[in-house]
Amino acid sequence: MTPELGLIEGRFGRVWSETERLYVVRTLAAAGYAFYHYGPKADRPLRREWRTGHEPARIAVLMRLSAECRAAGMRFGMAITPVGSTHPFDATARADLARRVADLDAIGIDDLAVLFDDLRGDMPELAARQAEVVNFCAGLTRATRIYTCPTYYSDDPVLDLVFGDRPRDYLGELGRLLDPAVQVYWTGEEVCSREIGPAHLARVAGDLGRPVCLWDNYPVNDGARMSRFLHLRAFTGRPAAIGAHVSGHAINPAIQAHLGCIPALTLPMAYRAGDDYAYGAAFGEAARHLLGDEFAVMLQQDLPALQDVGYERLGARTERLRARYAGIDHPAAREIVTWLDGADLMTDDEVQTQ
Incomplete structure (x- = not known):
């Protein structure tokens, strides 16, 4: 079973040119990918400066991207990381979020992602505040699908080391408080998972009360360590059996737009071939x-x-x-x-x- 495949452009590093992104959209759409979520960390009006909004010239570029995705048969989504909106989630935060969600709607989005990845986790009532923000945005947007990414988006203990110890029952509380229709991004047992298996996904789905949408950190190669390598090999460690345990499977792309499409094309091959998949041949x-x-x-x-x-x-x-x-x-x-x-x-x- 092949789940809905997509791309979550959620990496750090150089932002692609319009030409590079258009190539990726057309290449992945032709391979069967169904959605494209735009949210590069370096696009400051979606992250560090999320309250300010994009300049008119950038809005025009994003509107063209939306049109290109839809023309290629892909859903188009945008991801916003509302830094500082949860503590406090006050009248100012609500007004800023309402304005920015309207801005994204005007660009033309099918999906809205509200992300909390790579932010501090040592905050009181973290899950409750994050769910409140996501549900608030979901009630405003014209997008028909809503996604979020938790601060603790993997079992990987490195997240606790960097962002503080995760609250007790964080995933369970987040799942209980989020609107049931909200999809939750998850990277697997590790931030960059070498293998993702059905048993792990079933356990996380039980915690959240819903199957996750995979945020697959391959072939991404951002950061000081990974950018020293080109991630080119075909996908491995993603057996076709996981398709029955996820709501979707999105890849986080490499810095290199054209080279990254090589491994991207092998993911649908892995699902189609099942036990007959051979990554070298792919x-x-x-x-x-x-x-x-x-x-x-x-x-x-x-x-x-x-x-x-x-x-x-x-x-x-x-x-x-x-x-x-x-x-x-x-x-x-x-x-x-x-x-x-x-x-x-x-x-x-x-x-x-x-």
């Missing part, structure tokens, strides 16, 4: 489809260097790889060269300020 099929035979073979040969060795440890291989891909007139090859030149590498400071 990579080859997706890469040939997007890059052509010769380029695909080259990239498969260089997978260990680009995905496993990483930028700092390439050493003398950097110049060899640069010369190899600089001669290819293709956007994906230019993304490899850009990465080899260090242009897409991130720092911890960038993450902390986005």
Whole structure:
């Protein structure tokens, strides 16, 4: 069973150009993806400066994105992270949220996501306040589907280390207080889960009182550590059996728009093939489809260097790889060269300020 597939553009780092995003929309729509949620962390009017709203020129870009998604047969959604709205959730916060939800509705959204990921969790009545904000927004928007992402969006103890110990029964309370129609994003047993299985998803669904929508942190490669690697291999560790346990499956994309579409195309293959899925063959099929035979073979040969060795440890291989891909007139090859030149590498400071 293949669940509804989507993309949640919820990463840190460089924001794609309009051309890059259009390529991703058309490529994923053709592969069967059904929704696109826009919410990059670096888009400040959706996060750090959520109360201010977008400039007119940016609104026009987002309206075009909405139209492109819908024309391609995908639902279009936008994600807002209302930093500071829960404590206090007072008249000012309500007025600001009402205004911003109306702004997003005017852009043209089918889905609204209200996110609390990567925010402080050591706050009183956290689940109750977050549910109140989400339900408030749900009662205002013209969007027909509502999503949220909890502060503790995984079992991963790193979230407790960074954002404070999670409140007791946080998921259970959040699930009881959220409107039953609200979908909840979840990344799995880890922030970047190596494997996602039916038993884990069934347990979380029991806690929340609803199946989760997966926020799959692959092939995302943001942050100071992951941006040193290109995530290119096909999906693994997502057995087709999990389709019966989720409301949807969205991927968080890589910084590199064209290269990231290679693994993205393998997720629907994994669901369709079930037990017959072979991730090496799936990579080859997706890469040939997007890059052509010769380029695909080259990239498969260089997978260990680009995905496993990483930028700092390439050493003398950097110049060899640069010369190899600089001669290819293709956007994906230019993304490899850009990465080899260090242009897409991130720092911890960038993450902390986005």
